[in-house]
Amino acid sequence: MVDSREASSPSRRTILVTGATGTVGRHLVQQLTATGHRVRALSRRPAQANLPPEVDVVQGDLAVSSSLTHAFEGVSAVHLITFAGEDGASLMNGEAIVRLAERSGVRKATILGGWDETSIEHALQNSTIGWTRLEPVEFMANTLEWAPGIQQGNVVRTLATWPSAVVHEADIAAVAAVALTHDGHEGKRYPLSGPEALTPAERTAILAAAVGRPLTFEALTEDQERERLRAHGHPEDHVEFGIQLATNPPAQAACILPTIEQVTRRAARTFATWASEHASAFRA
Incomplete structure (x- = not known):
């Protein structure tokens, strides 16, 4: 499995984590900050996020595309969930989210996949973003x-x-962290x-x-x-x-499956x- 381990300098990149207060997202935020990466966390209720103080917590709702402009500013990589926060329904605005990510300079993405592909995956397939789908x-x-x-x-x-x-949710996050910060994982689907x-x-x-x-x-x-x-x-x-x-x-x-050990070592x-x-x- 390709894994060059040649990450961009942590001080020069901002990684956006959506679903940042969820079972996987919270682990991902903690792991990325622990390794020196600048992290921005998307939350519908920033005051209740309870994330590390060095994390830039911004308000926004993935289901409301117009609320995401600030969240994507200066972001080069993003971890995406595919469902709405209120009722867990699949997001229908994937095209708008992915186009905003492209315009903002996002080059890498990880997707926490569910049972079926959603509008997020469909939009990424026609984008310039290198993306990795995680399939626990x-x-x-x-x-x-x-x-x-x-x-x-x-x-x-x-x-x-x-x-x-x-x-373990921390292992899903660990695979996402590698895919977001190292080359060689674009276009991969990782069953976990x-x-x-x-x-x-x-x-x-x-x-x-x-x-x-x-x-x-x-x-x-x-x-x-x-x-x-x-x-x-x-x-x-x-x-x-x-x-x-x-x-x-x-x-x-x-x-x-050996995927977690292969990717994270x-x-x-x-x-x-x-x-x-x-x-x-x-x-x-």
């Missing part, structure tokens, strides 16, 4: 959905029982996984060790899973999508590491 299997942070059941009854209840090679494929029952056991008390995994029926998802306030189409995902896992879900973080870092979220 499943965030380890999805495990936080189990917190209420663990806090209230020391139990994890879900329909899915298949193994998933869940990936953790170092092991774990079933929900196996993750439950690892969490039990991290929180320091016994936890039980309970496999649900489809009807019970529907009740659980509805209780969380999910609309009916999301409920049925959840059922389909739990009963028909993606083919790549359990695939352990560091081993991918384990779920046990993530569980130790987030143990307090599962304690009552």
Whole structure:
């Protein structure tokens, strides 16, 4: 894999991070600032961003193209998410965002990809920007959905029982940081996984060790899973999508991939590491 490690001088470039307060974006901001890069963070609520003091936090909403002009001024690289902040819907204004990025001098971009390509990817395909798409299997942070059941009854209840090679959000950010600051990653699609494929029952056991008390995994029926998802306030189409995902896992879900180590030259973080870092979220 090509990786020249010839980054531009950190003092001469500004990197814009969208989704800067999210599970991946926050790690990316911290990693870039730790290595001396000038970082600008886009936030709809800058006063609540709680980012390092050296970060230039600017107000803007990716779904509102007219709010982004200042954010892109002087930027040479950008990390993009593809969904709106309010409801998580795919962005429809990719053409306007990418054209603004081009006019502002952006030459590199990373995209945190989802299930399908969006207007952002479509616009980048016809742009002068060199871009890299990050395709994580499943965030380890999805495990936080189990917190209420663990806090209230020391139990994890879900329909899915298949193994998933869940990936640490800091590793997704680390791949983005390399692609944004080093040559050789343009035009690449990077599927990302953790170092092991774990079933929900196996993750439950690892969490039990991290929180320091016994936890039980309970496999649900489809009807019970529907009740659980509805209780969380999910609309009916999301409920049925959840059922389909739990009963028909993606083919790549359990695939352990070497991409993170190849790109970052560091081993991918384990779920046990993530569980130790987030143990307090599962304690009552």
